[in-house]
Amino acid sequence: MAQRMSTLFGRTLRESPAEAETANHQLALRAGLITQLAAGVYSYMPLAWRSLRRIEQIIREEMDAAGAQELHMPAIQPLELWQETGRDKAYGPVLFRLLDRREREHILAPTHEETVTDLFRKTVQSYRQLPQRVYQIQTKFRDEARARGGLIRVREFIMKDAYSFDVDDEQFELSYDAMSDAYERVFARCGIPVIPVQADSGAIGGKRSQEFIFLSEIGEDTIVRCRTCGYAANQERAEFKRVAAQPEEAGALEEVSTPGTTTIAGLAALLGIPESKTAKAAFFMADHEPVFAVIRGDLEVNELKLQNSVGAQELRAMTEEEVAELGWVAGYASPVGLARSERKVRLIADISIPDAPNLVAGANKVDTHLRNVNYGRDWTTETVTDIGLAREGDPCVNDCTGALEMERGIELGHVFHLGTVYSDPMDATFTDAEGERRHVVMGSYGIGLGRILASALESNHDDAGIIWPASIAPYDVHIVTIGMDKDPAVGEALERVERELEAAGLSVLSDDRDERPGVKFNDADLLGMPIRLTVSTRNLKTGVVELKARDADEASTVPLDGVVAAVREALSD
Numbered sequence: 001m002a003q004r005m006s007t008l009f010g011r012t013l014r015e016s017p018a019e020a021e022t023a024n025h026q027l028a029l030r031a032g033l034i035t036q037l038a039a040g041v042y043s044y045m046p047l048a049w050r051s052l053r054r055i056e057q058i059i060r061e062e063m064d065a066a067g068a069q070e071l072h073m074p075a076i077q078p079l080e081l082w083q084e085t086g087r088d089k090a091y092g093p094v095l096f097r098l099l100d101r102r103e104r105e106h107i108l109a110p111t112h113e114e115t116v117t118d119l120f121r122k123t124v125q126s127y128r129q130l131p132q133r134v135y136q137i138q139t140k141f142r143d144e145a146r147a148r149g150g151l152i153r154v155r156e157f158i159m160k161d162a163y164s165f166d167v168d169d170e171q172f173e174l175s176y177d178a179m180s181d182a183y184e185r186v187f188a189r190c191g192i193p194v195i196p197v198q199a200d201s202g203a204i205g206g207k208r209s210q211e212f213i214f215l216s217e218i219g220e221d222t223i224v225r226c227r228t229c230g231y232a233a234n235q236e237r238a239e240f241k242r243v244a245a246q247p248e249e250a251g252a253l254e255e256v257s258t259p260g261t262t263t264i265a266g267l268a269a270l271l272g273i274p275e276s277k278t279a280k281a282a283f284f285m286a287d288h289e290p291v292f293a294v295i296r297g298d299l300e301v302n303e304l305k306l307q308n309s310v311g312a313q314e315l316r317a318m319t320e321e322e323v324a325e326l327g328w329v330a331g332y333a334s335p336v337g338l339a340r341s342e343r344k345v346r347l348i349a350d351i352s353i354p355d356a357p358n359l360v361a362g363a364n365k366v367d368t369h370l371r372n373v374n375y376g377r378d379w380t381t382e383t384v385t386d387i388g389l390a391r392e393g394d395p396c397v398n399d400c401t402g403a404l405e406m407e408r409g410i411e412l413g414h415v416f417h418l419g420t421v422y423s424d425p426m427d428a429t430f431t432d433a434e435g436e437r438r439h440v441v442m443g444s445y446g447i448g449l450g451r452i453l454a455s456a457l458e459s460n461h462d463d464a465g466i467i468w469p470a471s472i473a474p475y476d477v478h479i480v481t482i483g484m485d486k487d488p489a490v491g492e493a494l495e496r497v498e499r500e501l502e503a504a505g506l507s508v509l510s511d512d513r514d515e516r517p518g519v520k521f522n523d524a525d526l527l528g529m530p531i532r533l534t535v536s537t538r539n540l541k542t543g544v545v546e547l548k549a550r551d552a553d554e555a556s557t558v559p560l561d562g563v564v565a566a567v568r569e570a571l572s573d
Helices: 023-030 046-065 079-085 087-094 113-123 169-189 264-271 303-310 320-325 449-459 488-503 517-527 560-572
Strands: 034-038 041-044 076-078 096-099 105-108 132-141 156-166 195-199 208-215 221-226 232-234 254-257 279-286 289-296 315-317 346-350 359-365 368-373 383-385 404-419 429-431 437-439 441-448 477-482 508-511 531-536 544-549 556-559
Touching (some): 041 046, 046 156, 076 079, 079 113, 113 156, 113 441, 156 169, 169 208, 169 441, 195 404, 254 359, 279 303, 279 320, 279 359, 477 488, 488 531, 556 560
Parallel strands (some): 195 232, 289 346, 346 383, 477 508
Antiparallel strands (some): 034 041, 076 105, 132 156, 221 232, 531 544, 544 556
């Protein structure tokens, strides 16, 4: 049955609320799609909910086609389940925690890896039952420190999460490819352009992961791309090629006076050397353990790479007091002699350090540096790894001539190769063909439905309002009536057009309100349904109605008898 705007629950706004900074947030509030209850917590009004249901249907069709079965898991999970994997600590304050009447600890699920692994170990015994792929569309909860961007970062959200179970990595690749291909189709059908990028697995964990990113200036993620070879990665994960240092004979280690020189830029200027001839020291606390990181002076430390390299759940910069307690001299700290210290310190070197000869590094004395510091002779460490932050213009990591570019983006989907990161601690096993017990190989796959909705608004609008992709629009057709209060023929034509469109399987929103034509047309543009039909006394005199596609510049008239065919043609275009 067609929805009449006179009874539609919700209202449009003439002006954007002051708290809405992004286009999608402004449009969602002005069009009456969402209403805020608390910070990062929104009610989806009827129009938005209809769009979400269409997004859900697209996802269901593609998940089913990829061989996944739909299920539904509880939003309330026992904390002890998360303690099996240690993720209660990894997620920390992001978890919403609660006690039941028996004083048992539970959480509101931010994701369902533990729950689905528990289901597996209770359900699957043999390799003959593998592979398995399951999914759900479920509400998730994360106590974000700062909700922002309307539906982009919220504390309660709807997510499609899927999970695969395979006998080994070879079989897993088939599941991974099936899900990745399904994701490409989902976003294409929703009318949102995305690019797949290499990503960090974060608190989900696992061997590798890939994000599907909608490029947008309002995005929280920085995406590193090479136009030459197509390399793309989240900056958290991105690799790059270091400009090789020129080989030199190792010089004699010597102290040099550098009064008041506590920055790399100042040090390079004072000594007349490029920043690449210096060694930069950075200090961090990783799970309450001090970390001394060394990287070539022209580079920056990527804190997430560093955190992953030491296997920490939390990493933060040291305070001045913490640095002083360790006896280090800020601005003049040195890795030379640090490995022989009795203090428990993690010493990490970036891969730029071993091949860079004769660097200038701190002497761990105020106003003093060391010349000709060479890794391997003057200091060494057990951990040399990539802790560098990729930046605009850095050489691409691949063997191409390209330079890296930076763009902002919104993560809409994420796929993970989990391996046995959950099945090991939770002992989720199956019996293989030889009768041996083996831990199942898992994958995890998430899509944020609210983010799809927000990104659709962000990428499909003009100054007048929303321009819905036809596949996820709340309604296919928006009918505007003019003169219905004075001319019964307009009401009769409206009912006829509604009836014929619905019989053809098209959904209809009709503006039957007693409002001025300008108000109705403005609201039609703001709400942004793909097709607008105008039924008026003047048009009916010649047996036509006016048809205008939302993204078209001009309207046209079509015979009243041919409305359905004309709408179908316009939608297909």
